[in-house]
Amino acid sequence: MKFGFIGTGSMGSNLVLAFVHSYAMQPDRIIVSNRTRDKAERLALDCPGIHVSDHNRDTAKKADCIFLCVKPGDFRQVLDEIQDVVRPNQYVISITSPVMIRDLEEHLDAKIAKVIPSICHAALSGNALLIPGTRFSDEDTQWLYQLFSCISKPLYVDEAHTRAASDLASCGPAFLANILEQWIQAAVKETGLPVETATSLVEQMIVGTGKLLTENGFTLQSLQDRVAVPGGITREGLHLLDEAFIPCFTRLFQMTHMKFSEDLRNVQQSFQRAEKNL
Known part of the structure; x- marks a missing residue:
């Protein structure tokens, strides 16, 4: 073929x-x-x-x-x-x-x-x-x-x-990379951690997390439960992320769907213009 x-x-x-x-x-x-x-x-x-x-x-x-x-x-x-x-x-x-x-x-x-x-x-x-x-x-x-x-x-x-599936599968790597980059920058700014060290820590953390989810039987929820003990530092961080990211991701889907609708209209109009010219 x-x-x-x-x-x-x-x-x-x-x-x-x-x-x-x-x-x-x-x-x-x-x-x-x-x-x-x-x-x-x-x-x-x-x-x-x-x-x-x-x-x-x-x-x-x-x-x-x-x-x-x-x-x-x-x-x-x-x-x-x-x-x-x-x-x-x-x-x-x-x-x-x-x-x-x-x-x-x-x-x-x-x-x-x-x-x-x-x-x-x-x-x-x-x-x-x-x-x-x-x-x-x-x-x-x-x-x-x-x-x-x-x-x-x-x-x-x-x-x-x-559109929704594309946001996760196709756009998702860029969205995730952006979040991780901002996380690294915050660590460097707030703590003085060298950027090379912060970058390595995050990259290897992502590799390990992926393996836990795909090879070691963890789910997203069970992974959080394993790491975040009640009253611990991780649990406090998760509470903050819930407050910050739920509205953010809701808005993200709204914006990508608006852009998709605009592109869809433009494509449909291009077909209609071509048909009128026939």
């Missing part, structure tokens, strides 16, 4: 590298194209054997499975470029959250799915959120699951829950 990647930005490149490093895809079976050719060529330098195409149509024409890794604002243009070369037996997988499967199925005569990836796939970890379209058979769905099992722990989600 040949794989085409249209868009080699941050997440598109991350996917290619993860699939190659996991041996799920061979570089010489991958075709990539990007609005800025330099980005595609840099990716090909990292993975010798990858074919760089000048045109999205060429990528779509030669691939059996096409990954659409483009921003919402560029989506309509890409669909117009590849629409007449896409075939019914091809897989087209979009990683763009606000582009709905129903719109893709209306404009592309192919087997459509949406997959929301994570930067964690670079470590062959994290959840890939799978949303097969109506043209996916059980066999197609199993193939998709097996493909992403090579780089992640796939999880089926309803398209209506895409």
Whole structure:
């Protein structure tokens, strides 16, 4: 099978590298194209054997499975470029959250799915959120699951829950990294602890916590209960975090959903404008 990647930005490149490093895809079976050719060529330098195409149509024409890794604002243009070369037996997988499967199925005569990836796939970890379209058979769905099992722990989600699930799985690493960075900065500022020491302590703490949750049978709640004895320092800290973070995370979901709704409206308007121009 040949794989085409249209868009080699941050997440598109991350996917290619993860699939190659996991041996799920061979570089010489991958075709990539990007609005800025330099980005595609840099990716090909990292993975010798990858074919760089000048045109999205060429990528779509030669691939059996096409990954659409483009921003919402560029989506309509890409669909117009590849629409007449896409075939019914091809897989087209979009990683763009606000582009709905129903719109893709209306404009592309192919087997459509949406997959929301994570930067964690670079470590062959994290959840890939799978949303097969109506043209996916059980066999197609199993193939998709097996493909992403090579780089992640796939999880089926309803398209209506895409945004909330993405906040946790896809945006989550950045959110968590920000929280940890602020924690380190506070430790340095308030106590004089060297930044290198604070950074090492937090990084290794995260590694160990991940292993406790995934390999040692702990849950989030049981981990808190084990560390935070009644009346102890940790318990006092947890009370403060409850007061601070519950409103913060509520607001976080509200803001990301507002941005998602805005992107969704813009994508829908781009489809409507194109239809009026036909």
